[in-house]
Amino acid sequence: MGNKSPESPSTGSIDSEIKNQSSRSYFTLQVKLLMWKQYLLFSRNLKSTLFQIFTPVCICIFLVLLQQLATYSMSTMTDKHPPDLSLSKIPKCYGSGCITLGIAYTSPKTTKMSEHILSYIAENNDLKINDDIKVIANNYDDMIDYLAKYTNRTQTCLLLCTGPFKPPPNPIYNDTIVCDMDIPEARLFLYSILINSTITPLMYFSGFNSPQPVDYASLAVKRSIDEAIISFYSNGKYNNTIKTNVQSFPLPTNRWMSGYDIVTAAGAFYFFIPPMVTFVVLLIEIVREKEYKLRHGLSMMGMGHGPYWFSWFLTGIIFILIVSNSLIISGLACVFDLFLHAPYPILIMLFGFFSISMMCLAFLMSTMLTTTKSAYTTSYAIILAGLVLQFLLSNIDMIYLIYGDDVATWIKITRVFLALYPPFNFAKAFGDIALKSSSHYSTKSKRWVSGDDYTWSDLTRTIHATVQGSNVTVPSTFITFMILIGNSIMLGGIAWYLDHVLSSNRGTPDKWYFFLTPRYWGCKRSNRKVSSNISLQDLTTNFRIQDPSIISSSPLMLTEPGVSINNLGKIFKNTKLCGASSQIHAVNNFSLSIEKRELLAILGHNGAGKSTLISLLTGLAKPSYGSASIFGLDIAEDMKEIRKILGVCPQHDILWNELTPREHLILFGRMKNLPYDRVCKEADEKLCQVKLDYVKDKLVGTFSGGMKRRLSLAISGVGDPKIIILDEPTTGMDPINRRNAWKLIQEMKKDRVMILTTHSMEEADVLSDRVCVIVDGMLKCLGTPLYLKNNYGDGFRITLISKTPNDLCQLISRTFPSSRLIDSSGGSLVISLPLDRKDEIHSFFLTMEGYQNHNLRAHIEDWGLSNTTLEEVFMRVTGKKEQSH
Structure with a gap:
């Protein structure tokens, strides 16, 4: 512990200790710690975790319901024994101005037959003449004009032949029709029925597989007319109703729909969803740690970037295995042919390789996004756009057509770009397997055929097929799997590069050509030390009072500094699209030395450069010029080693709401490679010192602001750091807890270098050995509190x-x-x-x-x-x- 540390060794022994520590393997330990942390996070976000695991189950149940619905719909399209319906009276047409039966004559005159027909139809069908039955025209042309002018006003139209007329042009008979024809031993009466097809049920209302619909109203009119004609010619002796039954043609089983398999037809669309849920969860969680500086907090306490990404990769692999197996087990339970006939390893590769590629896409997006809100928006946009494309890609014939032998050049270019899109490769591989293992529609047989076992030889076989008359040569499924692996490597490589060069990720970005430098590959010179001999001129350059006698009388000339800063500066460039760019000197030619066993308080107004200076010393920002060393280690070259001996209490709390205070201290303590037993003991002691022992097993998300600050202060001292940096550590604390925090800080500063920034003058006066004041990034004065009071008061x-x-x-x-x-x-x-x-x-x-x-x-x-x-x-x-x- 900090307050029980032995006498601090010399700079040489510190260097030796760091070298020995750097020779040890921190990688495995840090990965284990980060995996433990992520286990706690996901186990306490149980709803999100269960949603990922059971999404495949819900998808499969939904597909079963769709399959049942499709099977039921197809059964309604088949009717081998249609009902035998008996025709009754002519149905009335109801509605304003609607005519049940419109009468038209071929000439203005009427005949006894036509008058008898009208009266018979009206009497036997309960219809009224001039109301339900109405004469609408006295010739053919007028009848057509009336029907065209008053559309949907006449249910059925009856044209009675009462005089000769010439029919409209037709391919059968174009001579004049004479109604009074004398045929031996035959009695003939001519009439025509016009059917209103807009009233007749439309084809798509009567079923996909149904024949043309029947107009029962027109059939009833014909039956009634025939009865009237018989009655007329029999002089009323025949009054029996003609018994007429109507039966539709049988509806056979449709070959295009019989055996329809929802998994083959739409599986690439629905099975696209579970991996995308994992994609969203990973993206949001990584960006959340980035937005709330949680990753930076781990980095400042010694975490490497390699273990960080590897832990997330392992987390993603675990979820991918769980979700993929959940999907396979659900498919087997639902008796889907695809899962029954395809080997388990091939199915794991199908869903696993696609999920890994989407995980790498999540890594890539996380390097570019900075807020959780933008992560939600982007992930949902990708899912929505992906669902639209996946709906089109569910048709394997469409995918195969892209691989045609004689396609246009633009299609070949499109094929190359689609190969870079993981869901396309997933849809293609899924279609390859489904066409063999599941029921599918055969373009050759023009019907759905049953699937067969998918073998390992099918995995590597090049596909030759004929699609819509075009010969296609499609790469094997194995090659598609290799392309998916290539997608993962490509996306992961871009994510690796952007993680280095974008400042929002690691804090200090690397040059765009970082991977070309020998230093990146471990070929770097030995740790160089920054000279701690700061001249009197350097110290007096920015002082308000520049009398050397005054400065030399203060305890400024240090012989063995723990921290040495020499002309350090940070410039932020404000680049404008139009107009001149401006520069802001957040830290300006800052020089300072801090000896061991000393606490330096840094004072300054808001925006003076205090936090920027802290960011430079902790590696979250890269200096524009100048240099600094901590125990002889250069902040530009040896930040990885510096963080092993560094403890930080940042200005804003870097805490996980789902973890407890004790778990935080164990996590950061073990990150320093301390034994577990010692870390647990030290965690309990630190929590007692900051008066949080009574809530050590409560979630931090339930804490107040002051309690979180106390926890951050306790974290800064865990792991026996050689230097502790406290950025406004008592902000938000009540007076009692502030006094307790001061007591802890005074105990922690023994045998250590401590840097404290604060706005509380009382805090600086009580705790500091020396005080420096920063104005606009420049050091204005430096000395003990009493020295400053005497010289500036x-x-x-x-x-x-x-x-x-x-x-x-x-x-x-x-x-x-x-x-x-x-x-x-x-x-x-x-x-x-x-x-x-x-x-x-x-x-x-x-x-x-x-x-x-x-x-x-x-x-x-x-x-x-x-x-x-x-x-x-x-x-x-x-x-x-x-x-x-």
Whole structure:
């Protein structure tokens, strides 16, 4: 533990220790720790985890329901014994202005036959003439014009031949038709029925496999007309109704639909969903750690980037295996032919290779996205666009056509780009396996045929087929699997590159050509040390007071620094699309040395550069110029080794809401390669010191802001770090817990270098060995609190209470010439006396004790004496203090 560490060794021994530690393998340990952390996160986000695992089950159950629905729908299309229906009376046409039976004559005159037919139909069908039955025309042309003008007004139209007429042009008979034809031994009456096809049920309403629909109203009209004709010619002797039955043609089984398999037809669409759920979960979780600086927190405590990504890769592989097996088991339970006839290893490769490629795409997207909100939006957009494309790619014939022997050049180019799209390769491989192992539609047989066992030889066989008359040569399924592996390598490689060069990922981006440098591949020079000899000129360059005698009298000249900063600077460039670019010097030519066993407090207003300086020292930002070393290790070259001896309490809490305080301390402690027993003991002690032992097993997500700050403070000291950096550690704490935190900090600073940034002058005064003030990125003053008060303060501050403040003020000016009035209000005077005027200070005390200047003492009712505060020094140095004269 920090407060029980032995005497700090020399710089040489520190270097030796670091070299010995770097020779050990941290990789396996860090991967185990990160996997343990992710196990806790996913086990406590149980809903999300179960959703991933049971999505395949829901998909398979849904496919079973769709298969049952499809089977039922096909059964309704088959009717080998259609019903025998008896025709009844003519149905009435209901509706405003609707005519049940429209009558038209071929000539203006009527005949006895036509009059008999109308009266018979009306009497035997309960219809009214001039209401349900209405004469609409006296010739053929007028009838056609009427029907065209009044559409959907006439249910059935009857054309009675009452005089000769010439029919419209037709391929059968074009001569004049004479109604009164004398045929021996035959009686003939001509009529025609016109059917309103818009009222007749449409074909797609009556079923896919049904014949043309029957107009039962027209058949009833024909039966009634025939009865009327028989009645007319029999002189009323025949009054029996003609019994008429109607039966549709039998509906046979449709070859195109019989044996339809939903898995073959749409499996590539639905089985696309479970891997995409894993893709979304991984993308969101990685970006969440990035947005809330959780990855940066792990990096600052010594985590390597390799173990970080490898742990997420293992996490993804575990979920892929679980989800893929869940899908296979569900498919077997639902008795899908694809899963019954294809070998298990091939199915695992099918779903596993596709899922791995989508996992690598998640890694790639996570390097470019910075917020969880953008991750949600992007992932859902990818899924929606993918579902649309996958719906098209579910048709394996369409995929095979792309591999045609005589396709256009643009199709060949499209084929190359589609090969870079993992869902396309998945749909192609799925279709290859489904065409052999599952029921599928045979273009050769024009029907659905049963599947057969899919063998290992089928996996490597080139596919030759004829699709819609075109010969195609399709790569084998094995080659498609290799392409999926290539997709994973390509996406993973791009993710690896972007993770190095984008600043939002590692904090300090590498050059675009980083992989070409020998240093990246481990060929680097030995750890170089930055010189700790900072000249007096460097120290006085940016000081408000530049008197060397004043500086040399302060404890600034260090012989063995733990931290050495030499002309360090950070420039942020504000690049504009139009107009000149600007630069912001967040840290400007900063030089400083901090010795061991010392706590340095850094003061500065908001935006002064404190957090930027911390980011430079912890490796979250790369310096624009200058150098710095920590225990002889260069921050530009040896940050990996520095982080092994570094403890950080960042400005914003870097904590997982799903973990407990004890788990946090164990995670970060083990990250320092400390034994488990020691870490557990140290975790309990740290939690007791920050008064969190009573909630050590509670989730951090339930903590208040102050409790989280105390936990962050405890984390910074775990693992026995040689240097601890605290960025505003007591923000949000109540006074009692702030005092406890101060006590812990004072215990932690033994045998260590500590850097503390704060806005609390009291905190800096109590804790610091030295204080430095930063203004606009530049070091303005440096020294012990007392040294700064003496050199930048107003000397002794004296408060006087008087009923005659004006008279008192004049007397003080005459008695103590070097005094200066600071404030006068409400009968109270505040004056200052310089520390170097010892004679006046001595005289003042004699006056207050009543030994001299009795007239002056008579004007004073009460008085008080204090030294200059650190806050006044800060205000003066930063230029915020109004000068009074």
